[in-house]
Amino acid sequence: MIFLKDYYLIVGAKCQCRRAFGKNIFRIVKRKETNGMKKVLFFYVKGCPYCAQARKARQELIEEKPEYARVEFNEVDEGAEPDLADQYDYWATPAMFIDGEKIYESHLGEKYEEARENVKRVLDRAMED
Structure with missing residues (x-):
C-alpha cells in the first residue's frame, strides 16, 4: 500500500x-475524513491472548479519555488477509501501524501494563497533527 x-x-x-x-x-x-487523525492498521490473530489484552487496554483508555474513541482502527486478521499481512514488517501480533510505520509490536511474555502503554502511544501518535 x-x-x-x-x-x-x-x-x-x-x-x-x-x-x-x-x-x-x-x-x-x-x-475517509478522519478529523485530522491518522488511521491505525491493527494486525491480530484469532485467539491471540496478547491481541485480546491490547483490545482491553484500548477500551480502558477510551473510557479514561473519550477522545481516543475518534481514532479509527482498521483491524486485520492476518490469517484471513495473508497477502496484506505479508506487505508489513512484523513478527508478532498484535502489531499496529500508522501510515505504513510500525508503532507497536507485541512480544512473548508482554505484561498488560506494557501493552497498555504501547496502545496509549499508538493512540497518541494517531491524534498528532
Missing part, C-alpha cells in the same frame, strides 16, 4: 480481476 495525500493506492488488491487475470491490480481509494 502506498499512501498519497488524500488517497490510498492499493497494490495487489484482491478483486475479481486479479483472480481472472492472475495479475496484481492497482486500485485507488479515497481516504
Whole structure:
C-alpha cells in the first residue's frame, strides 16, 4: 500500500480481476475524513491472548479519555488477509501501524501494563497533527 495525500493506492488488491487475470491490480481509494487523525492498521490473530489484552487496554483508555474513541482502527486478521499481512514488517501480533510505520509490536511474555502503554502511544501518535 502506498499512501498519497488524500488517497490510498492499493497494490495487489484482491478483486475479481486479479483472480481472472492472475495479475496484481492497482486500485485507488479515497481516504475517509478522519478529523485530522491518522488511521491505525491493527494486525491480530484469532485467539491471540496478547491481541485480546491490547483490545482491553484500548477500551480502558477510551473510557479514561473519550477522545481516543475518534481514532479509527482498521483491524486485520492476518490469517484471513495473508497477502496484506505479508506487505508489513512484523513478527508478532498484535502489531499496529500508522501510515505504513510500525508503532507497536507485541512480544512473548508482554505484561498488560506494557501493552497498555504501547496502545496509549499508538493512540497518541494517531491524534498528532
